[in-house]
Amino acid sequence: PSWNHHLTVVEGFGCPNDPRSYVVGGGLPLEGRPANHSRISYAVMFDAGSTGTRIHVYTFIQSESVELPVLDNEMFHSVKPGLSAYADSPEMAGHTVRMLLKVAKKTVPHLEWKRTPVVLRATAGLRLLPAEKAQALLDQIQHVFDESPFLVPDKSVSIMNGTNEGILAWISVNFLTGEYSKTKNTVGILDLGGGSTQITFLPKLRKTIESVPAADYVARFDIFNTTFELYTYSSCLPKKFRDEWSFGGLTYQVSGDSDGYTGYKTCYQEVLKVVKGIIHQPFELEDNTVFYAFSYYYDRAVDAGGVQRGVLKVRDFKKRAKEVCNKMTKSPPASSFLCMDLTYITCLLKDGFGFKETTVLQLTKKVNNVESSWALGAVLDHLHNLKIH
Numbered sequence: 001p002s003w004n005h006h007l008t009v010v011e012g013f014g015c016p017n018d019p020r021s022y023v024v025g026g027g028l029p030l031e032g033r034p035a036n037h038s039r040i041s042y043a044v045m046f047d048a049g050s051t052g053t054r055i056h057v058y059t060f061i062q063s064e065s066v067e068l069p070v071l072d073n074e075m076f077h078s079v080k081p082g083l084s085a086y087a088d089s090p091e092m093a094g095h096t097v098r099m100l101l102k103v104a105k106k107t108v109p110h111l112e113w114k115r116t117p118v119v120l121r122a123t124a125g126l127r128l129l130p131a132e133k134a135q136a137l138l139d140q141i142q143h144v145f146d147e148s149p150f151l152v153p154d155k156s157v158s159i160m161n162g163t164n165e166g167i168l169a170w171i172s173v174n175f176l177t178g179e180y181s182k183t184k185n186t187v188g189i190l191d192l193g194g195g196s197t198q199i200t201f202l203p204k205l206r207k208t209i210e211s212v213p214a215a216d217y218v219a220r221f222d223i224f225n226t227t228f229e230l231y232t233y234s235s236c237l238p239k240k241f242r243d244e245w246s247f248g249g250l251t252y253q254v255s256g257d258s259d260g261y262t263g264y265k266t267c268y269q270e271v272l273k274v275v276k277g278i279i280h281q282p283f284e285l286e287d288n289t290v291f292y293a294f295s296y297y298y299d300r301a302v303d304a305g306g307v308q309r310g311v312l313k314v315r316d317f318k319k320r321a322k323e324v325c326n327k328m329t330k331s332p333p334a335s336s337f338l339c340m341d342l343t344y345i346t347c348l349l350k351d352g353f354g355f356k357e358t359t360v361l362q363l364t365k366k367v368n369n370v371e372s373s374w375a376l377g378a379v380l381d382h383l384h385n386l387k388i389h
């Protein structure tokens, strides 16, 4: 199979410097596209996350000879807060999705609307809401989709489980790095969201698969006549982000304990209580497996001033956590949750998953200018039915 990964930014959407929205494109020059043997198609995926709702509009070139399509374009736009903030006013959730659909209408040519699928998958935010509140939000969105001029497939609006989030993010990143076709060099993924965290990789040793504590740590799916067998683990962990934390229509005031101890060591002991023992440590986390870490891993590394050319060792998180936390004992911090978050990440990586301090992580927001998220994998699964089980 041939792969086209030459994606370049060609046009901004909305405000040109707005990091929440952009379009990438490039791919093959138009005159280079074989007219009879390939066709252009579009797909719309909504990521209803705990901290925001995002729309991805993908343009694919499908040639007859290649099983998977070539990604030509991604139009992306995001809004805050996430849909769970509208737990008591579902019509606001519908309004959010209706507004974002305007992006799809601008991107997809009019004639293609009725052939273009629209799908929404919700993650931790809706998973954590009472079932009837989450259902009211989903019903409202289904209604907006049904009213739209796009193709609405069966089960187009649903809550996705954490395991699928991990697998689909793995598919996305390996599709974008082009590592699918060379199964030996696939990269692992680490995702840390507002309400859940995932680790997924292709084990090199049989023992890693054999030593999992439960069957749902292993995911299988078919692509290119190969069955991939991945180690995947998704965990939902209590977290204290922000000084005011809103969820499901309630706002929680979060404050420090004035009599409590401060500093990295004490903070680490506290975080350890949450992480230790509840996360399975996979048998192998070999130094030669590259892990791509995104979402909060990336955001917090940037906040800590620690991303150098996108590469960071586990011990760099620890170093920055120590500096930030120990400085806090002397003067008030610039960002009140940075100490806690960096300590949390260090603890999750070391004592949670069992990474070595020397493990190198590839911190990334985008791969080849396309958002690193499960959304692309979810579209590929939808279009090609990868039979994940």
Ligand SMILES: Nc1ccn([C@@H]2O[C@H](COP(=O)(O)OP(=O)(O)O)[C@@H](O)[C@H]2O)c(=O)n1
Pocket: 047, 048, 049, 050, 051, 052, 054, 082, 123, 124, 125, 192, 193, 194, 195, 196, 294, 295, 296, 299, 365, 371, 372, 373
């Ligand atoms: N396309 C995306 C999606 C999420 N994110 C970041 O990922 C973090 C949390 O993601 P999320 O709201 O989807 O959380 P979960 O619902 O997955 O727990 C935030 O820092 C987002 O800004 C991103 O950078 N790009």
